[in-house]
Amino acid sequence: MPRRTMIEAIRDAMDVSMGRDESVIVYGEDVGFFGGVFRATQGLQAKYGKSRCFDAPISESGIVGSAIGMAAYGLKPCVEVQFADYVYPAYDQIVSEAARLRYRSNGDFTCPIVVRMPTGGGIFGGQTHSQSPEALFTHVSGLKVIVPSNPHDAKGLLIAAIEDPDPVIFLEPKRLYNGPFDGHHDKPVTPWSKHDLGEVADGHYTIPLGKAAIRRQGSAVTVLAYGTMVYVAQAAAEETGIDAEVIDLRTLLPLDLEAIVASVKKTGRCVVVHEATLTSGFGAELVALVQENCFYHLEAPVARVAGWDTPYPHAQEWDYFPGPARVGRALVETMEA
Amino acid sequence: MADAGLLRFHVPEPEVRPGGTPDFSNVTIPKAGSVPRPEIEVDPRSIRDMAFSIIRVLNRAGEAVGPWAGLLSDEELLEGLRHMMTLRTFDARMQMAQRQGKTSFYMQHLGEEAVSCAFRKALKPGDMNFPTYRQAGLLIADGYPMVTMMNQIYSNEADPLKGRQLPIMYSSKEHGFFSISGNLATQYIQAVGWAMASAISNDSKIAAAWIGDGSTAESDFHAALVFASTYKAPVVLNVVNNQWAISTFQGIARGGSGTFAARGLGFGIPSLRVDGNDYLAVHAVAKWAAERARANLGPTLVEYVTYRAGAHSSSDDPSAYRPKAESDAWPLGDPVIRLKNHLIHKQVWSEERHTQAEAEILETVIAAQKEAESHGTLHAGGKPSTRDMFEGVYAEMPPHLRRQRQQAGV
Numbered sequence: 001m002p003r004r005t006m007i008e009a010i011r012d013a014m015d016v017s018m019g020r021d022e023s024v025i026v027y028g029e030d031v032g033f034f035g036g037v038f039r040a041t042q043g044l045q046a047k048y049g050k051s052r053c054f055d056a057p058i059s060e061s062g063i064v065g066s067a068i069g070m071a072a073y074g075l076k077p078c079v080e081v082q083f084a085d086y087v088y089p090a091y092d093q094i095v096s097e098a099a100r101l102r103y104r105s106n107g108d109f110t111c112p113i114v115v116r117m118p119t120g121g122g123i124f125g126g127q128t129h130s131q132s133p134e135a136l137f138t139h140v141s142g143l144k145v146i147v148p149s150n151p152h153d154a155k156g157l158l159i160a161a162i163e164d165p166d167p168v169i170f171l172e173p174k175r176l177y178n179g180p181f182d183g184h185h186d187k188p189v190t191p192w193s194k195h196d197l198g199e200v201a202d203g204h205y206t207i208p209l210g211k212a213a214i215r216r217q218g219s220a221v222t223v224l225a226y227g228t229m230v231y232v233a234q235a236a237a238e239e240t241g242i243d244a245e246v247i248d249l250r251t252l253l254p255l256d257l258e259a260i261v262a263s264v265k266k267t268g269r270c271v272v273v274h275e276a277t278l279t280s281g282f283g284a285e286l287v288a289l290v291q292e293n294c295f296y297h298l299e300a301p302v303a304r305v306a307g308w309d310t311p312y313p314h315a316q317e318w319d320y321f322p323g324p325a326r327v328g329r330a331l332v333e334t335m336e337a
Numbered sequence: 338m339a340d341a342g343l344l345r346f347h348v349p350e351p352e353v354r355p356g357g358t359p360d361f362s363n364v365t366i367p368k369a370g371s372v373p374r375p376e377i378e379v380d381p382r383s384i385r386d387m388a389f390s391i392i393r394v395l396n397r398a399g400e401a402v403g404p405w406a407g408l409l410s411d412e413e414l415l416e417g418l419r420h421m422m423t424l425r426t427f428d429a430r431m432q433m434a435q436r437q438g439k440t441s442f443y444m445q446h447l448g449e450e451a452v453s454c455a456f457r458k459a460l461k462p463g464d465m466n467f468p469t470y471r472q473a474g475l476l477i478a479d480g481y482p483m484v485t486m487m488n489q490i491y492s493n494e495a496d497p498l499k500g501r502q503l504p505i506m507y508s509s510k511e512h513g514f515f516s517i518s519g520n521l522a523t524q525y526i527q528a529v530g531w532a533m534a535s536a537i538s539n540d541s542k543i544a545a546a547w548i549g550d551g552s553t554a555e556s557d558f559h560a561a562l563v564f565a566s567t568y569k570a571p572v573v574l575n576v577v578n579n580q581w582a583i584s585t586f587q588g589i590a591r592g593g594s595g596t597f598a599a600r601g602l603g604f605g606i607p608s609l610r611v612d613g614n615d616y617l618a619v620h621a622v623a624k625w626a627a628e629r630a631r632a633n634l635g636p637t638l639v640e641y642v643t644y645r646a647g648a649h650s651s652s653d654d655p656s657a658y659r660p661k662a663e664s665d666a667w668p669l670g671d672p673v674i675r676l677k678n679h680l681i682h683k684q685v686w687s688e689e690r691h692t693q694a695e696a697e698i699l700e701t702v703i704a705a706q707k708e709a710e711s712h713g714t715l716h717a718g719g720k721p722s723t724r725d726m727f728e729g730v731y732a733e734m735p736p737h738l739r740r741q742r743q744q745a746g747v
Contacts, residue, residue, distance in 0.1 A: 062564050
């Protein structure tokens with residue numbers, strides 16, 4: 001099976017979708033001729049023409065707003081916001097418009113759009129190229145929110161997102177584009193070409209939204225993670241020697257509650273990890289759900305490891321990033337509690 | 338050299354406030370028929386002055402004059418008059434229904450009926466409007482059933498939107514009327530996107546974007562103009578300048594720009610101003626802009642100069658911020674009276690027939706209202722089910738909503 005980087009897998013997903021369905025349109029800032037600053041759309045304009053893959057003005061509300069109009073017409077736009085940090089001008093269009101169009105018009109108009117955006121830090125991007133705003137979207141009824149952690153999933157989830165009849169926020173952990181980064185920033189990352197999850201089948205396949213995956217089987221403690229933190233959590237488990245079960249949520253909304261509950265009931269302990277800031281982060285929702293559904297199986301308080309409640313710093317990036325040492329400490333404390 | 342001195346902060350003010358004498362002497366009104374009608378292929382650079390004039394067809398004598406006249410038959414004009422009268426009567430009844438507690442909220446069109454009623458007749462089936470809350474004439478003039486509109490206003494058991502939307506936020510794809518959001522300006526860029534999609538699909542349909550004077554200050558307005566200009570989208574960009582954004586006069590959104598139409602000039606978009614209270618002028622300009630869009634010539638920006646004679650909404654009292662008699666002083670008159678006078682001048686209408694038509698229309702509206710109320714009003718009679726509240730958030734209900742619906746006991 002061919003191996004692909006995450007960027008190649010994402011590009012392949014759009015390529016496959018555009019090849020199968022003429023209504024799939026791809027655009028965004030630098031997306032057309034150049035192929036995107038991360039190269040996710042490289043070659044798509046040459047292959048499908050300027051009507052289906054093109055450059056957009058630097059206007060996120062314009063990009064998403066026009067995509068909503070296109071979707072109302074009957075197309076399936078898959079647009080790129082260059083960094084998740086830049087999505088806020090489009091937030092009104094996403095929250096007040098895309099997410100509610102089906103509901104408010106009782107299905108008269110629908111909004112099958114995908115908004116792709118690179119998320120997360122670890123590239124010395126400072127506060128404007130590092131944020132993880134997923135909780136701002138999981139709080140919105142009418143959206144679906146995906147955070148893939150590997151090339152295989154990224155392709156299958158993105159094709160499923162494009163084919164989904166409702167708006168999907170597709171957050172791509174940019175630190176994973178080239179390999180499964182586990183937080184050890186001082187060591188080179190294993191390239192996807194040497195990783196099983198870098199195996200990406202040619203052609204069309206989908207991964208259903210709302211289904212988590214177990215990345216590491218374990219019996220002592222459940223770690224709920226997504227995106228980059230899946231690998232950080234695995235590294236922490238290996239390094240502490242704790243028999244942790246690492247669940248990769250993949251889709252945050254709708255959430256695979258069944259998988260979470262089954263694992264926590266088995267292990268009796270739970271640590272929630274995300275890179276986004278702690279307060280009112282998606283981890284709070286996860287902890288609440290675990291508490292509601294698994295309280296009588298819990299042997300320790302549910303712990304959270306997250307980004308500190310500060311803006312994402314530049315020089316202090318690795319003090320901010322919840323790396324394997326911090327996750328490891330939380331695992332140990334949860335086991336000792 | 339000007340005296341430098343200390344910096345002074347500038348806040349524009351309307352000419353007159355409550356208690357003062359209404360004064361529109363600063364509004365320059367060109368004579369009807371005086372603005373030329375260029376070919377649709379015209380170089381936008383050569384008609385920049387049209388963004389500062391006002392295209393008018395009906396003169397004070399009730400005659401249709403000049404190069405923008407003569408597009409509509411007597412039958413079409415009589416139909417237009419009926420649409421405007423219907424909208425006015427509909428508004429009056431629904432405003433009253435709101436006061437009677439039959440619904441929570443209402444927004445009327447008083448003084449602005451010509452804009453949406455005449456515009457609709459310049460479009461073709463399949464074209465799509467992205468309206469604001471003051472373009473119900475698009476529905477009336479397209480034959481959308483009044484009963485259905487009222488069902489929506491009452492959020493009753495027959496409401497096509499299942500009680501989910503604020504009154505008057507209609508949606509009808511079939512009638513080329515995009516779901517009204519209630520947020521401002523968001524729909525403007527969506528209209529451009531819809532038009533881009535039509536062009537991408539090599540279709541022949543066009544879109545129409547709608548916005549008020551106040552909301553042109555939103556960034557989505559500017560995004561829309563950039564996208565429309567860049568991709569030459571087949572869209573008509575409508576700005577309804579009714580002078581008032583709730584209590585804020587149009588100068589606050591317009592700033593130092595001469596007119597709202599002039600906003601289009603920097604984008605290279607042909608930008609026209611039209612007498613919004615002149616049914617014939619609105620229709621002629623809308624048709625010109627629609628033809629340009631359909632001929633692949635790209636967007637046109639049209640500013641409709643009109644006046645919001647009524648309150649902003651049922652929650653608003655204009656006497657707190659503008660003189661009571663201001664609407665009477667508005668120099669462009671009333672759209673219904675002006676078209677009526679024109680038709681009387683043409684000897685195809687009379688005061689008697691007008692009075693008779695008013696009575697007929699009132700009867701039709703009351704009959705529709707009775708039918709709608711038989712399906713319930715907001716606080717009485719049939720209403721959408723609680724179960725409906727959980728439906729339609731997604732195409733397929735996800736597990737967490739199923740659990741919540743269960744918790745709600747429905």
